[in-house]
Amino acid sequence: MKTMRTELTQANLAGIETELLAVLAADTQTSKAPDAKPEPVLLTADDAVKAAAAAVLLSGEYKAGANETLLLHAPAGLKAKRLLIVGLGKQAKATVDKLRNAAGAAVRFAKPRGIRELVFALPDAEVLPPGPNTRAAVEGAFVGDFDPDTYRSDRKDQSIQSFTVAASAGSDRAALEAAFAEGVIVGESQNFTRSLVNEPGNKLTPTLLGQRAALMAAEVGLGWELHSTEKLHELKMGAFWSVSQGSAEPPSLIVLRYEPEGVTGGPVLGLVGKGITFDTGGISIKPADNMEKMKYDMAGGAAMIGAMRAIALLKPRVRVIAVVCAAENMPDGKAQKPGDVQTAMSGKTIEIINTDAEGRLVLADGLTYAKQLGATHLIDAATLTGACVVALGYANAGAFSNDDAAWAKFDAALATSGEKFWRLPLGEEYADQIKSDIGDIKNTGGRWGGASTAAEFLKVFVEDTPWIHLDIAGMAWVEDAKPYIAKGPSGVGVRSILEWVRSY
Ligand code: BES
Ligand code: MN
Ligand code: ZN
Numbered sequence: 001m002k003t004m005r006t007e008l009t010q011a012n013l014a015g016i017e018t019e020l021l022a023v024l025a026a027d028t029q030t031s032k033a034p035d036a037k038p039e040p041v042l043l044t045a046d047d048a049v050k051a052a053a054a055a056v057l058l059s060g061e062y063k064a065g066a067n068e069t070l071l072l073h074a075p076a077g078l079k080a081k082r083l084l085i086v087g088l089g090k091q092a093k094a095t096v097d098k099l100r101n102a103a104g105a106a107v108r109f110a111k112p113r114g115i116r117e118l119v120f121a122l123p124d125a126e127v128l129p130p131g132p133n134t135r136a137a138v139e140g141a142f143v144g145d146f147d148p149d150t151y152r153s154d155r156k157d158q159s160i161q162s163f164t165v166a167a168s169a170g171s172d173r174a175a176l177e178a179a180f181a182e183g184v185i186v187g188e189s190q191n192f193t194r195s196l197v198n199e200p201g202n203k204l205t206p207t208l209l210g211q212r213a214a215l216m217a218a219e220v221g222l223g224w225e226l227h228s229t230e231k232l233h234e235l236k237m238g239a240f241w242s243v244s245q246g247s248a249e250p251p252s253l254i255v256l257r258y259e260p261e262g263v264t265g266g267p268v269l270g271l272v273g274k275g276i277t278f279d280t281g282g283i284s285i286k287p288a289d290n291m292e293k294m295k296y297d298m299a300g301g302a303a304m305i306g307a308m309r310a311i312a313l314l315k316p317r318v319r320v321i322a323v324v325c326a327a328e329n330m331p332d333g334k335a336q337k338p339g340d341v342q343t344a345m346s347g348k349t350i351e352i353i354n355t356d357a358e359g360r361l362v363l364a365d366g367l368t369y370a371k372q373l374g375a376t377h378l379i380d381a382a383t384l385t386g387a388c389v390v391a392l393g394y395a396n397a398g399a400f401s402n403d404d405a406a407w408a409k410f411d412a413a414l415a416t417s418g419e420k421f422w423r424l425p426l427g428e429e430y431a432d433q434i435k436s437d438i439g440d441i442k443n444t445g446g447r448w449g450g451a452s453t454a455a456e457f458l459k460v461f462v463e464d465t466p467w468i469h470l471d472i473a474g475m476a477w478v479e480d481a482k483p484y485i486a487k488g489p490s491g492v493g494v495r496s497i498l499e500w501v502r503s504y
Contacts, residue, residue: 003188004145006138007164008180010173013121014048014078016166020118021080022106023049024099025057025064026091026127040064043088043123045168048077053085065089066098067105067483080119084109088123096128097418100136104144104484107160111145117162130171135183136418137165139495140484142187148198148488185313186498190491192216193306197299197476197489201278206244206326209277209298210252213305213324220312223257232365239344240365243358244327246282246335254301254324255373256308260317267504268319270375271308271497272366274359274382275301275326282329282355283337296489297359299476300381301326303493310498318504323370325362329355341439345369346461349439357443359384360454364461371465377406378467379500380458381493387450388424389474396422397475397492400455403466410468413499419492421470430456468500 013021024043029036040057041064042050052075056062062070068087075083086102086109088094103120110118120141122133141163149155167176196204196212204212210226217224228250232241237253244251254275276297280286286294301324308322336342340352342361345368350361359382370378388398399421401407407423414421430452433445441460445453455469472492481487 004142004160005162006141006180006184007162008134008176009119009164009166010169010171011166012169013044013046013166016119017079018081018117018119018164019115020082020084020110021078021121022084022086022118023121024088024102024123025062025085026088026094027064028091030092038063040087041091042085043127044121045124049083052076052078052083063087067101069105069109091127094127096132096136099123099128099133100140100418101484103137103140107141107144107163108483110160111158116160118160119164119166121166122168124168125171130167131175131179132416134165134167134176134179135186138163138180138183139187139190142191143491144484146191146194147486150198182314185310186495189306189310190494192309193302193494194489194491196302196305197296197491199295201295201328204277205249206252206275206277206328207250209275209301209326210254213254213256216305216309217256220309222308222312223259225255227253235345235369236343237345237365237369238342239350239361240325240327242336242340242342242352243329243361246332247328247330249328251325251327254326256305256322258308258311258320260315260319263317263319266318267376268321268374269501269504270370270373270378271304271320271322272363272370272378272380273301273304273322273324274298274363274384275324276359276362277326277328279329279356279358280331282358283331283335284354284356285331286356293477296477297383298326299383299489300470300472300493303381303472303491303497306491306494307497307501310494311501314498314502316502316504318501320501321370321373321375323366323373325366327362329358344461348441348460351436351439351442353442353444357454360443360457363458367458367461376465377504378462378465379470379497381470381472381497383473383476384471385451385454385473387454388471391424391451392422392474394474394479396420398422398424398451398471400424400426400452400469401467402426402459402462406466406468409503410496410500413496413503416499417495419496421496424455425452426455426459427452
């Protein structure tokens with residue numbers, strides 16, 4: 001993985017020689033009156049930078065809206081060749097998450113302009129806390145640096161070569177460095193996930209996804225195992241295998257283990273990911289429109305793999321096992337059919353109503369296996385249902401939990417990750433919708449409440465183990481480019497799952 005060089009400085013901004021110095025501005029206008037004009041101010045104590053930007057801020061041309069940029073060449077009194085002002089929006093609503101995006105916006109401003117190196121100045125401690133800021137700025141820079149056009153034959157690699165965070169001289173160096181190092185690990189891990197999700201189905205089969213995970217695991221010192229059809233039969237993973245049976249590509253059962261030295265007691269966290277490298281729908285085939293996007297149906301599995309990378313490098317004092325169930329969902333003479341009955345690893349029988357509800361099938365056995373491997377707490381991530389996208393759109397991912405304590409930890413993790421998950425209901429009414437006439441349960445619950453009936457399906461295999469289910473169908477792919485992130489894979493989940501793990 002080629003990666004951006006990152007540095008931390010506490011030098012005086014005016015004296016920094018750079019192609020581009022980015023500073024933040026916020027709107028301090030608090031009046032809601034219709035004629036109230038924005039009052040942008042720079043979020044820096046540096047007098048030289050303030051002087052260089054004074055005239056344009058007075059002009060009223062720049063409003064410091066979120067991610068609004070303004071470029072000044074040859075700023076007076078500064079060693080930097082360019083001064084870029086990046087807006088945070090209303091000062092009263094400034095958050096670390098908005099700062100993360102602003103850093104990404106600065107990077108994405110530089111990339112197409114041939115600028116390969118920049119310095120991003122953090123606001124003063126009074127505006128936002130310096131530690132979380134430093135980490136978020138680095139994360140945002142990595143997120144912004146990613147572009148998906150890796151297969152263009154005339155691709156001009158516009159990656160940023162060097163990104164420097166400039167913190168104020170007063171901040172504690174050791175704390176800044178720790179936060180900075182975290183930002184690098186998390187940003188790189190999220191981009192690792194995105195690079196996997198970006199790969200088309202023909203370039204990343206279940207087998208190749210397993211190999212990429214194993215290569216990463218060996219690099220960062222995780223334990224790993226790769227299994228295929230034979231092992232699925234041996235473990236009696238009838239649900240997982242039934243999805244793979246229609247494909248010429250064998251399935252891959254990917255296991256990653258993080259076992260910190262000296263930790264023998266305490267919880268074992270099980271991370272389970274849906275790794276459908278391509279979802280045609282199977283015999284219940286999907287319409288052609290947008291089917292190409294179903295290459296991202298392994299985004300949940302990729303999020304777990306990326307989170308494991310970050311876990312291996314950040315070394316929390318808790319054991320973690322990841323299980324990723326990778327398969328291709330294809331129509332074929334050998335494919336499973338609606339009406340088929342499958343026996344899952346747990347022994348439960350599943351009536352297949354729709355072969356396109358395949359994610360829950362692979363997860364059913366993945367969850368059972370994670371428990372068998374010793375997981376005391378479970379979290380899964382999956383691009384599971386279109387219904388979740390109908391419910392929450394592209395603004396929030398769905399989340400479900402059978403355990404308020406586990407959920408509280410996840411909810412707290414969101415404050416650090418900046419990712420948006422909205423808790424949706426489980427309930428007996430939804431469980432009733434997936435009762436089968438012929439067997440224990442069926443794999444679809446009808447038209448209504450589809451995200452909840454899918455979650456209830458998973459709960460049958462989770463049983464009483466504390467568990468969180470993340471439905472990232474709407475959030476794993478950025479549909480429209482934003483100033484701070486390219487159109488394409490988002491890497492959603494990596495940061496929140498990581499923080500949840502670190503909370504144990
Ligand atoms: N992978 C899809 C869900 C999906 C939809 C992901 C849109 C990303 C964007 C999943 O396997 C699926 O096909 N779900 C069906 C379930 C239905 C048949 C009960 C769906 O949501 O339509
Ligand atoms: Mn499907
Ligand atoms: Zn799917």
